[in-house]
Amino acid sequence: MQSKATSSREDIFQNLPIPSALTKMVLPxxxxxxxxxxxxxxxxxxxxxxxxxxxxxxxxLILPVFNITxxxxxxxxxxxxxxxxxxxxxxxxxxxxxxxxxxxxLGLAIAALFAxxxxxxxxxxxxxxxxxxxxxxxxxxxxxxxxxxxxxPTVLSNVLSNLIxxxxxxxxxxxGIILGGVLNIALDPLFMFVLxxxxxxxLGAGLATCLSSCVAFLYFAxxxxxxxxxxxxxFSPAVGFPRWQSIVSVFGVGVPSAITSFLxxxxxxxxxxxxxxxxxxxxxxxxxxxxxxxxPLNVGIGICQGMMPLVAYNYxxxxxQRMEDTVRLARRTGLLVAAVSILLYELxxxxxxxxxxxxxxxxxxxxxxxxxxxxxxxxxFMSFFTVYLFQALGQGRIALFLGxxxxxxxxxxxxxxxNALVGMFGLVWAQAVADSLTVLLSLYVYRRFRRSPRYFxxxxxxxxxxxxxxxxxxGSCIAASVPAWRIRR
Numbered sequence: 001m002q003s004k005a006t007s008s009r010e011d012i013f014q015n016l017p018i019p020s021a022l023t024k025m026v027l028p029x030x031x032x033x034x035x036x037x038x039x040x041x042x043x044x045x046x047x048x049x050x051x052x053x054x055x056x057x058x059x060x061l062i063l064p065v066f067n068i069t070x071x072x073x074x075x076x077x078x079x080x081x082x083x084x085x086x087x088x089x090x091x092x093x094x095x096x097x098x099x100x101x102x103x104x105x106l107g108l109a110i111a112a113l114f115a116x117x118x119x120x121x122x123x124x125x126x127x128x129x130x131x132x133x134x135x136x137x138x139x140x141x142x143x144x145x146x147x148x149x150x151x152x153p154t155v156l157s158n159v160l161s162n163l164i165x166x167x168x169x170x171x172x173x174x175x176g177i178i179l180g181g182v183l184n185i186a187l188d189p190l191f192m193f194v195l196x197x198x199x200x201x202x203l204g205a206g207l208a209t210c211l212s213s214c215v216a217f218l219y220f221a222x223x224x225x226x227x228x229x230x231x232x233x234x235f236s237p238a239v240g241f242p243r244w245q246s247i248v249s250v251f252g253v254g255v256p257s258a259i260t261s262f263l264x265x266x267x268x269x270x271x272x273x274x275x276x277x278x279x280x281x282x283x284x285x286x287x288x289x290x291x292x293x294x295x296p297l298n299v300g301i302g303i304c305q306g307m308m309p310l311v312a313y314n315y316x317x318x319x320x321q322r323m324e325d326t327v328r329l330a331r332r333t334g335l336l337v338a339a340v341s342i343l344l345y346e347l348x349x350x351x352x353x354x355x356x357x358x359x360x361x362x363x364x365x366x367x368x369x370x371x372x373x374x375x376x377x378x379x380x381f382m383s384f385f386t387v388y389l390f391q392a393l394g395q396g397r398i399a400l401f402l403g404x405x406x407x408x409x410x411x412x413x414x415x416x417x418x419n420a421l422v423g424m425f426g427l428v429w430a431q432a433v434a435d436s437l438t439v440l441l442s443l444y445v446y447r448r449f450r451r452s453p454r455y456f457x458x459x460x461x462x463x464x465x466x467x468x469x470x471x472x473x474x475g476s477c478i479a480a481s482v483p484a485w486r487i488r489r
Contacts, residue, residue, distance in 0.1 A: 028174035030302030035181030058138025060287025071261035076107035077162030079254020089316030111155035145206025180216030260403025296341035304388035338378035379435035386442035
């Protein structure tokens with residue numbers, strides 16, 4: 001089985017035409033991203049059937065906190081996955097195994113700490129998110145289920161998905177996420193309208209999400225067991241501890257990834273906090289929009305996730321043309337998706353809002369918000385795309401710089417500025433204005449990087465490979481082929 005997996009990985013990373021390879025990696029990633037979005041939206045959809053805007057607002061308030069759990073998964077999963085792909089490009093399989101085990105246990109530790117933290121500081125957290133008298137109880141119920149009880153399986157599932165995708169097994173990486181999502185959609189109406197009494201719909205939605213996350217984790221655990229002892233992805237502590245440079249690399253890419261994703265969700269917190277100052281109705285409307293706009297964004301993230309292993313592998317394997325062709329095709333595909341989304345949302349904004357709530361005032365306001373926010377979709381994609389690209393190249397500091405600049409320097413201040421100048425609709429326009437500046441900065445930084453020595457040292461065709469001893473526990477060594485410039489003298 002291991003030989004087949006290795007052969008499949010080599011075909012995707014090295015031999016298949018770029019469109020075919022990217023399709024094999026991207027389609028499952030996009031499918032899993034959409035399913036994740038749909039099952040998160042499913043909770044809001046079914047809660048919206050109560051026609052209770054306070055229930056809708058309560059569940060919407062927890063979205064940023066739930067997304068933080070995904071940020072934590074990104075720290076271990078994206079940081080570890082990016083390095084694993086680059087290590088495989090250098091034929092360092094044993095070190096890749098050690099990195100995979102380290103990433104899994106890192107994900108477990110940070111997920112447990114976060115769940116305990118939310119449980120202990122529940123009241124101040126909900127107060128920070130803007131929970132009021134009418135929404136506090138619903139937000140608390142939902143948080144206990146999806147964050148406190150469901151946080152660990154959610155994080156571990158996403159870590160495993162990223163790690164498995166990093167070795168070219170995109171279908172397996174996505175199947176578990178899809179399974180959990182489909183199960184959540186099926187369990188929502190069962191828990192909300194059949195098993196639990198009226199008035200407990202939010203609790204039912206939370207229980208469905210928690211159980212679905214547990215099932216997804218069990219699926220991934222089964223995948224690892226079927227891979228066998230010699231697989232690249234392993235949870236066995238027997239493989240030993242990775243090299244210090246590898247640990248630094250995991251955090252060097254993972255921490256910026258988590259911080260960037262966290263700042264994205266912090267933006268949602270500020271939007272909710274500022275919008276609640278207008279009305280609970282406005283809060284419910286923007287909560288719907290922030291979910292609906294994630295459709296094209298999550299497709300774009302899926303494209304980026306599918307692209308990352310191909311770029312990372314070919315970067316360290318010094319296959320410049322294949323790497324750049326992959327980047328170019330992925331970028332064009334994402335922009336096409338963004339253009340289509342603008343057309344659909346402008347034409348059918350009211351219908352999309354109606355999917356979540358029947359209240360006429362909320363629908364009207366949500367449709368107005370959506371028509372504005374969707375204009376930023378291509379800009380948002382390009383902002384995420386450049387961050388993912390630098391993560392694939394192992395340039396975590398550059399990714400962090402772009403993420404921090406986008407959110408802390410541009411987007412969040414723009415929220416306060418336009419809110420003061422324009423009012424409620426200024427909060428909706430802020431994304432487009434900030435991302436316009438972010439894209440210009442991202443393109444400038446990427447062009448500078450491509451002309452830098454760091455880029456060409458890795459990709460130079462005349463780089464002669466050198467042998468570096470890779471120490472293992474137990475005293476034995478193997479020789480790995482790596483670029484000469486990486487040897488420390």
